[in-house]
Amino acid sequence: MRVLHVTAEVYPQVKTGGLGDIAAALPTALLAQGVDARLLVPGYPAIIDNLEEVGLVADLGSLMGAARVRVLHGRLKESGLTAYVVDAPWYFRREGNPYLGPDHRDWSDNIRRFALLGWVGAHLAWGDIDAWWQADILHAHDWHAGLAPVYLSLNPVRRVKSVFSIHNLIYQGLFPLEEAPGLDLPPHILRPGVSRSLEYYGHGSFMKGGLVFADWLSTVSPRYAYEITTPEGGAGMQGVLLERRERLSGILNGIDETVWDPQTDPLISANYGIHDLGRKVENKTRMQQELGLTVDPNRMLAVMISRLTNQKGADLVLQALPKMRELGIQLALLGSGDAHLQDAFRKAAEEAPDQVAVCIGYDERLAHRLIGAGDLILVPSRFEPCGLTQMYGLRYGTLPLVCKVGGLADTVTEYLDGQPSNGFVFQGGQISGLIDALERAAALWWHDRSGWEWRMRTAMEARHGWGPSAAEYLSLYQRLLGEWQ
Template identity: 35%
Template sequence: MKILFACSECSPFAASGGLADVAGSLPAALQKEGAECRVIMPLYGSIGLQWRAGMTFLTSFGVPLSWRVAHCGVFTMQYGGVQYYFLDNEQYFKREGGIYGYYDEAERFAFFSKAVLETLTHIDYEPDVIHCNDWQTALIPVYLNVFYREVEKLSRTHTVFTIHNIQYQGQFGLDVARDVCGLPEWAIGKVEYQGDLNMMKGALEECERISTVSPTYAKEILDPYFGHGLDPILRQKQWKLCGILNGIDTVGYNPSKDHALAAHFSVRKPEGKALCKAALQQQMHLPEQPDTPLLAMVSRLVSHKGFDLVRYAMENMLREGMQVVILGSGEAQYEQFFADVQRRHPQQVAYTCGFLPTLSRQIYAGADFFLMPSQSEPCGLAQMIALRYGAIPIVRSTGGLADSIIDWDTPGGGNGFTFQSYNADDMLGAVRRAMGLYHSEYRAEMLPRALKCDFSWRRSAKQYMAMYLGI
C-alpha cells in the first residue's frame, strides 16, 4: 500500500510542535509494517543548507489558484529510509520568521494543498491514500473531489484527515474561499461553516476517514466543551472517526545513547540517572541534593496547558520541599510568574525562557517527576518522553494523557499520578501523592517501572495500517 503523508512541518527539517514529531517518525514505522510511505511538505526558507545539499530537483510547474498561476518546484531526498518531497515557492515559504503566523496563511496553505495534488500529476508516484494533517492540509480532500477526480491517476486515491488539535481550524472570511482558494460557487458549501470559510470542516466533509491522536480525544471532541464549534459535524461523521494514540521516536529518544546527557542509563544500568540529576542541578544553579525530589515542566506557557493551576498551587508545592525546573515560553503572564518565583525561591526554582532541545532532554533525564496539568491535551508526547527518560508523569486525566498514563495506585500498577477535575487542589493532591512515594520505601520502583514503558510507534502503525486497509 502506498501512503503519501502530507504535512506542514516535519522533524528534523522544520518543526514547531507535536505534528513535526509525528510526521518525522510515523512514516518510518509504517514502512516497517509493509507500506510504501512518502512525505510531502513545504520547502521553508528556514530549512538549512545541510538538508538542501542532499536534495535533488525533480520538476517545476504552475499551480492554478483562483485567478493566478503560482510557481511550484519539487525537490526530493531520502532520509531515514523514507522519501521526502519538498514543494518550493519562495513567495509563500521563504519568510524571515517562523513557519506560521503570517497575514496570508489561507493563501499559503491553499497553495500547498493544491500543489500536493498537482505534484502527483507530474511525478511517477500514485498513492493509494493521501494522509492529511491539521488545517494546513485540510483543502487536499476538497480539491481532490472538486478538481482532480477526473484525472485518471487520482481517480482511485483515498484521503484520511488527522486532527492533531481541533482548536486550530483554518477559519477565514468566506470571500477567501472564492478569491484566494479558487473554489467554484457550487463547492463553497463544502467549506462554509457558520458564515465563514472553515478549512477543517471541509476536510471532515470530504475525506473518507477521520482520525485523532488518541482514543479519549476522539470521544472528547464530540462534546461542545472540547469540539470548538465542530462537534455537530463530528457527531454527524462519527461513523468514520477513530482515535489512535501517537508514539514517540524511541531511537531518537534513548537515554542509553543520547549524547546530550551527562551519563547514559537503562533498565539494566540505571546508575546514570542520578548523575544526570546532579548535572541538571548544577547546570540550573540549584543545590546538588540527591534526595530532594526534582519536578520538571517543559511546555509552551499557555493557559490550556494548565499553568493557571500551577500558578495557584506553586507556593504549596514548594512547601513540600521539592526543586522545580521549568523550560518554556508563551504568554507573558506565565513567563513573568515563573521568573518572579525563581527570584523569590532561587534554591528551589530554575526557569529558562524559550525552548532549547538539548536542555529539554537534560531536564527529562534529570527529573524525578514531570508535571502536565493540561486543561485539554489531544495526545501529548512529553509524558511519553518523560517516562522514556525515567521521570514519573503527574497529569490531569484528559485526552492522550488518560490513554497513556495509568495512576500509580491502580491495581496491577501504574506509571504515573493522575487527577480528574481541572482544579488546583486536585493537582496538588496528585503532587503530594507523588512526593509521598518518593519519600517511601517504594521509591526504588520508580525508575525501572518508567523505563519499561513502551511508547514506540509499532502498535500505532499497525492501527493506522488497519484503518487504511479498511477504506
C-alpha cells in the same frame, strides 16, 4: 502501497509543535512496514536548504496568486525521507515561524498559501504532477492540509482514498468567504446549510473541509477521539464529528525511541537503564548544580517542559509552587509563552533560587537533560490531544504527573488499589487536584522509595514507539482500499 503525507511541518527542518515530529516519525515507521510513504511540504527556506538529490518534477506556472509554482523532489537531510516540495517563493521563502510574520500575527495570505499546499497534494496524489508516481492514499495532517481531501473529492473518478488527521481541533483555518473565489473551489461547497460544505458560521474553514470531505478521520489518541465529539472538547465542530463518528479513529502517537533512550542518549550526563537506575541521580545532581538549585540527591526534582499557557496548566503549577516548596519538591522549568506567566515564573525563581529554576525559551539539549535529571515531570494540561512529553518521561523513568485528558489519560495510570501504576493523575484541571497529586507523589517519594522505583520500572518497561501506531494506520489504509472492491 503508496501514501502521500501532506503536512505544513516536518522535524527537524520545520517544527512548532508535535505535528512536525509526527510528520517525520509516522512515514518513517510506515517505510519500515513496506509502505512507499512520501511527504509533500511547503518550500520554506529550511526545507529548500536541507533537500538533497533535488529534481524538478513540474513547473505549474502562476497559481493561486503565486507568480511561479514549481514542485521539486528530493530527500530530506537527517530523516532521509522522500519529499515533494511546493516551491512557491512568494508564499514560502520566509524565515522564521511558518505561520506568523515578524509582528507575531498570522500572515495575511495564509489561506492562499495552504490552499496551494492542498491543491498540489490532490493533483500529486492523482498522478497529474509526477507521471511516475501516484498515491493510493492521501493522508492530510491538520488544518493546513485540510483542503487536500476537498480538492481530491472534486475528481471522484480517480481511485485515491483520503485520511484527515486532527492534531489539534482548536486551530481551524478560518477564512472570510469573500476570499473563496481565489481558491479554485466550486461555489456549492461554500454554501451554508449544505451537508458537504466548508461554511462554518459565516466563514470558511479548512478544518471543516478535512472533516467533511475525507474518506476517514483520525486523531492522535483514543481519548481525544471521544472528547472532540462532546460540547466540551469539540470546539464547535462536535456536530460534524458526531455525524462522522463511525469513520473516526483515535490512534495514539508514538515517540522516536532511538532519539529518546536513556541508555544511549548522548545529550544527558550519565546514561542509565532499567537495571542501573542508580546512575540517574548523577544527572539530577549535575543539573541541580548547573541551575543553582540546592544539590541534594534525596530531594525530589520536578521538571516541566511546556508552552507557558493556561491550556498547558502553567498557571496551576505557578499556584502550586508554595505547596511544592513545603513538600520539599524542587522545580526546573523550560518553556515560553504568555508574558505574564513568564514574568511570574521568573519572579518565583528570583524569590527562591535554590528551589526554583526557570529557563525561558526552548533548547532540545536542555530538554533531554531535564528529563534525564527529573524525578517527576509535570504535564497538567487542561486539554491535550496526545502529548509527547509524558511519554518521554515514561521512557526515562521520570514519572509523569498529568491531568486526565486526551492522550495523557491514555498513557499515564495511577491506581490507588495497588495495581501497577506509572505516574500520578488528577482530574478536572483545578489547583486542588494538582496539589492532591503532588501530595501523593511526595508521600511515595519520602516514605516508600522502593515503591517509587517500582513505579519507575513499570514506566520504563512500556513501549511507546511508532511501530504499533504505524501498524494501525496501515490497517486503516488497507480497509479504505478494500472499499474499492
